[in-house]
Amino acid sequence: MNSQFKNTRLKLTFQYLAILMVVSTIFSIVTFISLNAELLRSARREQQRVVATELKIELPKPLPDPKNLPRELVDPPLNIEIKQTYTNSKNLLILQLILANILVLGLSTVAAYILAGNTLKPIEEMIDDQKKFISNASHELRTPLTTLKTAIEVTLKMGPTSYDRIKDVLESNLEDVNSLETLTNNLLTIEKYQHNQDLQNKNILQFDKLVNDCIKHFIPKAKVNNIKIISDINSVSISGNYQCLAEMVNNLLDNAIKYNQKKGKIFIKLFSKNKNIFLQIKDTGIGINPSDIPHIFERFYRADNSRSKINSGGYGLGLSIVSQVVKQHQGKILVDSELGKGTTFTVIF
Ligand code: ADP
Secondary structure, eight states, rough: OHHHHHHHHHHHHHHHHHHHHHHHHHHHHHHHHHHHHHHHHHHHHHHHHHHHHHHHHHSSSOOOOGGOOOOOGGSSOOHHHHHHHHHHHHHHHHHHHHHHHHHHHHHHHHHHHHHHHHHHHHHHHHHHHHHHHHHHHHHHHHHHHHHHHHHHHHHHHHOSSSHHHHHHHHHHHHHHHHHHHHHHHHHHHEEEEEEEETTTTOOEEHHHHHHHHHHHHHHHHHTTTTTTEEEEEEOEEEEOOOHHHHHHHHHHHHHHHTSTTOOOOOEEEEETTTTEEEEEEOOOHHHHOTGGGTTSSTTTTTOSSSHHHHOOOOOHHHHHHHHHHHHHHEEEEEEETTTTEEEEEEEOO
16 A cells, blocks of 8 residues: 555544544433433432431332422432442443543544555555556557657658658558557547446347458458358347447457467357357467466456567457456356467357
């Protein structure tokens, strides 16, 4: 916990404590008033008994209304002995209440400190997460920007040059700009999904049509990489947001192509079973190291696999978007992978 949070935790502890102590003090005052009244009443009763014995009067039990009592028995002044007993009992009561309040203060300090920590923990985690996200995003943005800047500076210093040379530079610049565009789009998508925008608009839609549309979109890219897509899509309807679900399928298909072997295959299955919808995307690619699997859904995480890092051109945001969409649709995603053999992602709604 950093110092700012420690200070806030202490402040919150004092606030909780102040509330508890106000309540405890009010409770003690009310208790004192009612118990003191009771002590005073029994002291008076004792005094009435003493006066009644002196006057040789039989005191009726229970005592009648003070109006019906002989005048000497109505509020007789307390004698020294009874007054002393009453004062002792009153002092003991005050001492007990003070001790009880000290005990409450001690216990409440511990409880308030723990409670303040628990209240602040999720906020601190969220802020840490946000900081990490901003630092990762800035780092990722800096790389293509630096390349772009260097290329432009070198070209400017070169002086008059051939069209072919300029074309090469512009093409490389365009690659960097495209990369920046992909990154900013991914960042915007993550930000949007984090605040549940879009996900509010859920409709009943044909999931099979959505998946087929996504597959069609990837056929040219698969052909370029000599990858064969084999699909078995059953008619399934789902309550969800079209754009978000399409984004999820696109990211999974994109990875299945990016991390596949040359002349690899992708098997896509969509079916429903026991009121659940299953979408399975299996590739015959490079696979994921078992130690990377728990982290692949984290933002900006890329498996420490040289091929996936160098050639994918990704930023480690795709699966994080997938997991957000799955979560917002109350689903779950399973990963089964074997290095060098392939990976299967199964989304269950
Ligand atoms: P990226 O943009 O880097 O692909 P993702 O969030 O989509 O980011 O994936 C995170 C990491 O998980 C990838 O860098 C890659 O190492 C691994 N990964 C994801 N899908 C697959 C797959 N189908 N086969 C092998 N590795 C994969």
